[in-house]
Amino acid sequence: MGSTNQYDAIVIGAGHNGLTTAAYLAKSGLRTVVLERNPYIGGATVSRELHSGWTYSNCSYVCSLLRPEITRDLELPRHGLQVIPYGGGVTFTRDGDYFGNYSDHEQQYREMCRHSKRDANAYERFSTDVMKQTRLIRPFLMRTPPDPTSLHPSQLRELARFGKAFAELGEEGFADALRFWTASIGDFLDGYFETDVLKTHMAGSAIIGTALGVYSPGTAYVLLHHYMGDVDGSIGAWGFARGGMGAVSGALQSALFSFGGEVRVDAGVSRVIVKNGQTQGVALENGDEVHAPLVVSSLDPRRTFTKIMAAEDLPPKLVQAARNFKIRGSSGKLNIALDGLPHFTGLDQRSPLMKGDMHCIDSLERMERAYDDWKAKRWSRDPYIDMLIPTQVDPTMAPPGKHMMTVFVQYCPPELSTGEWTDADRDAFGKTVVDQISRHSPDFKNLILHMEVRTPREIENEVGLTEGNIFMGELTFDQLLFNRPFPGYAQYRGPVKGMYLCGSGSHPGGGVMAAPGANCAREILSDLRRPALVPGSYSDD
Amino acid sequence: MNTLATRPAHDPRAMLETPFxxxxxxxxxxxxxxxxxxxxxxxxxxxxxxxxxxxxxxxxxxxxxxxTKYRIEGPDSEAFLNRLFTRDVRKIREGRVGYGVWCDDAGQVQDDGTLFHTGPDLWRLCSQERCLDWLHWSALGYDVRITDETxxxxxxxxxxxxxxxxxxxxxxxxxxxxxxxxxxxxxxxxxxxxxxxxxxxxxxxxxxxxxxxxxxxxxxxxxxxxxxxxxxxxxxxxxxxxxxxxGFIMAGADFVPAEQGVRHGRSRSPFELGLDWLVDFDKGQFTGRRALLAERASGSRYRFVKLDVEGNKPATNSFIFGAGQRKVVGTVTSAVWCPTAKSNVAMASLDMPYGRPGEELWAEIYYMRELKWTRVMARAKVMETPVFDPPRRRQTPAPRF
Amino acid sequence: MTDTHDVIIIGAGHNGLVCAATLAKAGRRVVVLERADRPGGAARTRTFAPGYSVSSGAHFLNQFPVSLIEELQLAKHGLRFAAKGLATVALQADGRHLRLDGAKAAATDLGAVDQQAFAEFHAEIASYAAVLAGAFGRRPPRLVDSDWRDRLGLLKLGWDIRTLGRDRMREVLRIGLMNIHDLASERFEDARLRSAVAFDAVLGTSMGPRAPNTVMSYLYRRTADAFGHAGPSIPVGGMGAFADALAAAATARGAEIRLQAGVASIVVHEGRATGVVLDSGEVLNASTVISNADPRTTLKGLVGYRELDAGFVRRVEGIRMRGMAAKLHLALDALPSIPGLDAANAGDRLVLCPSLEGLDEAMNPSKYRQFSAEPVIELCIPTLHDPSLAPPGKHVISAVVQYAPVDLEGGWTAAARAEFEARIMARLETVMPGIGSLVSSSELCVAPDIQSEFGIHGGHWHHGEISVDQLLMMRPVVLFSQYAMPIDGLWLCGAGAHPGGGVMGLAGRNCAQEIIRKRASA
Structure with missing residues (x-):
């Protein structure tokens, strides 16, 4: 045994992906340490008590994409994770009515009929088509993307697997897939629905976390990204992690500990040490060094290659690619402690609709104009809001009778036309959002006990997500599959021997999936010729 | 755009009650x-x-x-329905009802239903599945009004x-x-x-x-x-x-409605459901005509059969084997013990060319008695007619009993 | 009733004429039926003010393969060029114009790094566009229910991509679905260069520079290089003269062209096209009916949805063809002055698109069915190359202007037109001060006018948006990209079919070849 700073593997960042990779490396018997800059773990998968008695999932706030294969394989439930499904959803309209999205099929049909019978019928076709496409993608989430330029038999085999999946869709299914991957959600929904409020409700998933508008081609795919998760086999369903999203990282850390891995907090990495084309370890911000032949970064690719790695250790083209990597902040977040459950105009407080995602924009045009603001480097004056009150489902997050509200906001630019964000800007942004909600909830303002407002500035500074982009890189085709993060680097291996990427900047991307972390661990263990430990995906049939 | 005034009130109940x-x-x-x-x-x-x-x-x-019930009216209602259905609806005179199916472009059955010719340019379509979306697209180019009157x-x-x-x-x-x-x-x-x-x-x-x-x-x-x-x-x-x-088929049990399947190739054509008699190529255009003509020329993939199964254990969810009991040639879609005919009946979808009239096949049946599961291979013979078809069904005047 | 023809072609647009010439050469008895009194469709020269003529639709010949010009012997049939291989000048209000001539980017203060970057970009894009051009010359392959020819086509496409080399293959797979805003920003520092490239990507589409797909539409445009064009060309006598040469070539090969013979409908009997009915009521029979009209007009207007399967109808209704480009024709008393521009370059293709942001802002209102407050413009002064288009000493400007949505909120009333024209003129004033006082007459054609003049649904000059989901095996709709429509004997040969719009002629030629091949194998 060498010094205490000598390990087999270092993982930079204790987000859910870093912890997942570390857990598998430790499980394989490698002496593994996770280095975390913050005094707490979790990255963007955290629960914070910022107001006494209240737990905020103050970054990511709902859970669906977390791969069940990993949850089961790492025994996360035994380590404290419980994901509780929630249902419902509602979009409030300016005329005082709303569109409710029930989880019960027939109730949903009837509510849609209230707005348009044709749309209620077309919804069947819409869900079938979405399901077809998620079934195409899901088997590839837990696989490393092939290199299309390689003629190696293993890569050709993997490519053939893609080809086969496409062929199984049939010729029309293939065309629909291309439409899905390239169309704007607005155009896409126009092919099914006539009612604006319905389209608007559906379109939300297509722009969340994305610097694109509802009329921007490519947004239909983002919708798919939000639909490809499941809770207990119910595809497209979402749930809350009991105790907040920190329960996910907490369980992963506990699993890591059970395999003998270590986590150090307050241990920000300043530099990855490279000698003779091989990683040697890392230097910490406090000047210490930690050594290991394996260094895995869960930071986003731009941060990894431009902040903690030296340009002279890297191919110039890679540095250029890292700078060009699109990682655009487009979202803000409010976390609010409430003295009671707010009333919403026209909606009974006991309605199951309130237990789901609630929205305050009722037309695609308003959504698109919200995006125009982002393009002009302003936060949206009439913002799109995805708000939830998880304390209606999870009894652990606020004192009895009190509530916690999480409010996700599009759009919020990383930099304003007036320059950097200031505290005053942030407060004004918070006011814009609170006013927007108050239009549909007269008693909301009076119930606010504490409020945390996070713009891309806060998210970047506190969590380390560049520009506050929740997916660690836009989900456009030039940054998906074998292009994620850059062509030639999609198989989790970095440009230096012993260096790997395990964050959401790699395939299959963000959304608290833990798939990048698991896939990365699989590649590392394969390079080390260690037994394969990481599970593949369940059959979707 | 809808306004609040014209929109029906929100009804939060999970299930509705019928008038009865x-x-x-x-x-x-x-x-x-x-x-x-x-x-x-x-x-x-x-x-x-x-x-x-x-x-x-x-x-x-x-x-x-x-x-599901739709009211279909307007000067083009007959022409519209004739393009929708695979059979010639012009033969359903006013005051008559017709059974039929409609298909997608690939000639795969979307649903079956009954069509009531209730008046001049006035029809009612009754079906198991909702299909307003398909009716909407099918109605482009026709002067026809479709109302859901369920x-x-x-x-x-x-x-x-x-x-x-x-x-x-x-x-x-x-x-x-x-x-x-x-x-x-x-x-x-x-x-x-x-x-x-x-x-x-x-x-x-x-x-x-x-x-x-x-x-x-x-x-x-x-x-x-x-x-x-x-x-x-x-x-x-x-x-x-x-x-x-x-011997009546049902959507969702005996076939997957074509537009509802997420797995390509699981649907069936009318020929593959034994409904050849409902396809009329001489009436002019209908959706699926080209595909069905091609299928008629090149052959179907499946055959739908009624089976008389040996013994009294219903062949629910059974695999059907060929004569040698080696090869799976299809699966049962519906099965039941018939209390009147005292027969054990199954309907099954078989790979071509299996299922010729009179052919003997085998059904693999699992049944449980007091927590003990038993597997039997039962002879299953392809029938040409349903086991129960009483004369009173067709007699006019209808007999009094 | 007459049935002295094997083949009826509806519409004497350039694709219809190419199709006619190709089939006639193969021995078919072809008649082309044209509603207008001249052939050409959107390739047309028209007098818009007494003494002033202009190419009223397309004003450049840019993508029509040089090999096809030679194959059809268009020079022999009267085609002459007034200008060839024009450079593009991106006009700037401050006079620091940027000139793009092939791979060469030049401006007084353009840095060497950007000059080099543009040269490399130009060559790189040309290599990708060449792959695309190769696929454009063939029918699109079917992917699932494919025959040996489809598989061969796919292999060829795969091989062409692979032979780009590993780096370029990776790059094209990355940027293929990207947006031009990001790509141009990655490659260039100079704002003028970025916006000039982005402008070419969105011209003729309804997309803005941030729309993924716009790199594809840029590649699409750049297939021109592979077809032998160093830049846009202008025929003597305008595009109408080009159409005349095509018509002469078709006629010389034995095709008959009947003008003022508009087709009212296509006759379908038992799922088979048997002929057409003319506006006059006359019926013409033929075993092959080919439509040069756009897919919506052909299938909805001429065939009628009743003769088609409902799912196919749904796909046809889903074709995006929202016309966004307007044309402005100006009759000028004198040549306008363009401060900062070398007089020798005034005849170039001129582009007015100040910045990426400005391009985006020009597009934004179109999302809400409004026109650009500050439109972006492509223009030329054809009279500098071909004085015959205007009285001696006078000039003509032909401009393509975006964004002017076909479905303008409130409609294209006289007031809306006047206001849009005023906004265009205001933009022109920024680079051509005093131009307003030179205008003796003007004509603004917005998308609804283009729809009525050329019979194109939505006034979309490509017969359908150029985007990935509407190209190759998805054009016009999936399963029917190989020119044969789901009615026996009915074919589509216009820009709505693969490889699409622009004056390219390949849809017409590919369609003809497919018909010849089908007969040969039957």
Missing amino acids: HPRIAAANGLQSWYNWKGYVSAERLDQIEFEYFAIRNATAVFDISPM ASVAALAVQGPTSCSTLRAMGLSGIETLKPFELRSFPFHDGELMVSRTGFTGDLGYEIWTSTALALPLWDALFAAGEHFLIKPIGSAALNIARIEA
Whole structure:
């Protein structure tokens, strides 16, 4: 045994992906340490008590994409994770009515009929088509993307697997897939629905976390990204992690500990040490060094290659690619402690609709104009809001009778036309959002006990997500599959021997999936010729 | 854009009740309900055997109000329907009903249903599945108006050998002269009843259609009149036995509606469901015509058969094996023990070329007795006709029993 | 009733004429039926003010393969060029114009790094566009229910991509679905260069520079290089003269062209096209009917949805063809002055698109069915190359202007037109001060006018948006990209079919070849 700073593997960042990779490396018997800059773990998968008695999932706030294969394989439930499904959803309209999205099929049909019978019928076709496409993608989430330029038999085999999946869709299914991957959600929904409020409700998933508008081609795919998760086999369903999203990282850390891995907090990495084309370890911000032949970064690719790695250790083209990597902040977040459950105009407080995602924009045009603001480097004056009150489902997050509200906001630019964000800007942004909600909830303002407002500035500074982009890189085709993060680097291996990427900047991307972390661990263990430990995906049939 | 004023009020209930619900709830001793397209519907109200024999022995009443119903009207309604259906709907004269299927472009069945020609340029389409979206796209280029009238039309199936007598006793004079697949209106209170000689039981029977306001008066009149003819309300479970016995297919059980499947290639063409007689290539264009012509030329993938299965264990969910018991050649879609015909019947979808009339195949059956599972291989012979097809089903005037 | 023809072609647009010439050469008895009194469709020269003529539709010949010009011997049939291989000048209000001539980017203060970057970009894009051009010359392959020819086509496409080399293959797979805003920003520092490239990507589409797909539409445009064009060309006598040469070539090969013979409908009997009915009521029979009209007009208007499967109808209704480009024709008393521009370059293709942001802002209102407050413009002064188009000493400007949505909120009223024209003129004033006082007459054609003049649904000059989901095997709709429509004997040969719009002629030629091949194998 060498010094205490000598390990087999270092993982930079204790987000859910870093912890997942570390857990598998430790499980394989490698002496593994996770280095975390913050005094707490979790990255963007955290629960914070910022107001006494209240737990905020103050970054990511709902859970669906977390791969069940990993949850089961790492025994996360035994380590404290419980994901509780929630249902419902509602979009409030300016005329005082709303569109409710029930989880019960027939109730949903009837509510849609209230707005348009044709749309209620077309919804069947819409869900079938979405399901077809998620079934195409899901088997590839837990696989490393092939290199299309390689003629190696293993890569050709993997490519053939893609080809086969496409062929199984049939010729029309293939065309629909291309439409899905390239169309704007607005155009896409126009092919099914006539009612604006319905389209608007559906379109939300297509722009969340994305610097694109509802009329921007490519947004239909983002919708798919939000639909490809499941809770207990119910595809497209979402749930809350009991105790907040920190329960996910907490369980992963506990699993890591059970395999003998270590986590150090307050241990920000300043530099990855490279000698003779091989990683040697890392230097910490406090000047210490930690050594290991394996260094895995869960930071986003731009941060990894431009902040903690030296340009002279890297191919110039890679540095250029890292700078060009699109990682655009487009979202803000409010976390609010409430003295009671707010009333919403026209909606009974006991309605199951309130237990789901609630929205305050009722037309695609308003959504698109919200995006125009982002393009002009302003936060949206009439913002799109995805708000939830998880304390209606999870009894652990606020004192009895009190509530916690999480409010996700599009759009919020990383930099304003007036320059950097200031505290005053942030407060004004918070006011814009609170006013927007108050239009549909007269008693909301009076119930606010504490409020945390996070713009891309806060998210970047506190969590380390560049520009506050929740997916660690836009989900456009030039940054998906074998292009994620850059062509030639999609198989989790970095440009230096012993260096790997395990964050959401790699395939299959963000959304608290833990798939990048698991896939990365699989590649590392394969390079080390260690037994394969990481599970593949369940059959979707 | 919709405005609040024109939009119906929000109804937060999870399930709706049909107009007949108060009576059915009162009669439902077993309180066994299920969700049929958002409506509280009876699965069984009494012992299933008693309900079944009400169909085959007396008069059984089943509430079909949740069935999807569209009103189709306008100068192009016939042309529109003729392009929709695979059969020639021009042959369904006013006052008649026709059974048919419609397909997608690939000639795969979307659904089956009955088409009521209720007046000049006026039709009602009844189906299991909702299809307004498909009707909308099919209607482009036609002067036709389509209205979903599922919620505004109350309907009962009145089936069984004494059903005609019951209706006569209720005052529907001349009902016995109504021919199979014919429909006729009768005045009733301040409105009317539309009666068609149709059903899903393969027996003598009628379906009665009326406004929701007349639903309870209809029920009461019917049960008063039918008392001596041993009228009995039934649930879906008994009806299902009767329909399998009669050899009727059902969407979702015997085929996947073409637009609902997420797995490519799981749907079936009319030929593959044994519905060749419903496809008319001589009538001109209909959706799926090109694909079905191509299928007729190159051959189908599957054959749909009725099987007479050895023994008395229903071949539910069974794999069907070829003659040598080695190769799986298909699967059972519906199976039941038929209490009247005393036969063990199954319907199955088989790979071509299996399933020729008279061919002997094998059904792999699993059954459980007191927690002990047993596997048997039972002979299964392809039948050409349903096991139960009584003459009274077709006789006009309808016989009195 | 006459049935002296094997083949009826509806519409004498350039694709219809190419199709006619190709089939006639193969021995078919072809008649082309044209509603207008001249052939050409959107390739047309028209007098818009007394003494002033202009190419009223397309004003450049840019993508029509040089090999096809030679194959059809268009020079022999009268085609002459007034200008060839024009450079593009991106005009700037401050006079620091940027000139793009092939791979060469030049401006007084353009840095060497950007000059080099543009040269490399130009060559790189040309290599990708060449792959695309190769696929454009063939019918699109079917992917699932494919025959040997489809598989061969796919292999060829795969091989062409692979032979780009590993780096370029990776790059094209990355940027293929990207947006031009990001790509141009990655490659260039100079704002003028970025916006000039982005402008070419969105011209003729309804997309803005941030729309993924716009790199594809840029590649699409740049197939011109592979077809032998160093830049846009202008025929003597305008595009109408080009159409005349095509018509002469078709006629010389034995095709008959009937003008003022508009087709009212296509006759379908038992799922088979048997002929057409003319506006006059006359019926013409033929075993092959080919439509040069756009897919919506052909299938909805001429065939009628009743003769088609409903799912196919749904796909046809889903074709995006929202016309966004307008044309402005100006009759000028004198040549306008363009401060900062070398007089020798005034005849170039001139582009007015100040910045990426400005391009985005020009597009934004179109999302809400409004026109650009500050439109972006492509223009040329054809009279500098071909004085015959205007009285001596006078000039003509032909401009393509975006964004002017076909479905303008409130409609294209006289007031809306006047306001839009004023906004265009205001933009022109920024680079051509005093131009307003030179205008003796003007004509603004917005998308509804283009729809009525050329019979194109939505006034979309490509017969359908150029985007990935509407190209190759998805054009016009999936399963029917190989020119044969789901009615026996009915074919589509216009820009709505693969490889699409622009004056390219390949849809017409590919369609003809497919018909010839089908007969040969039957």
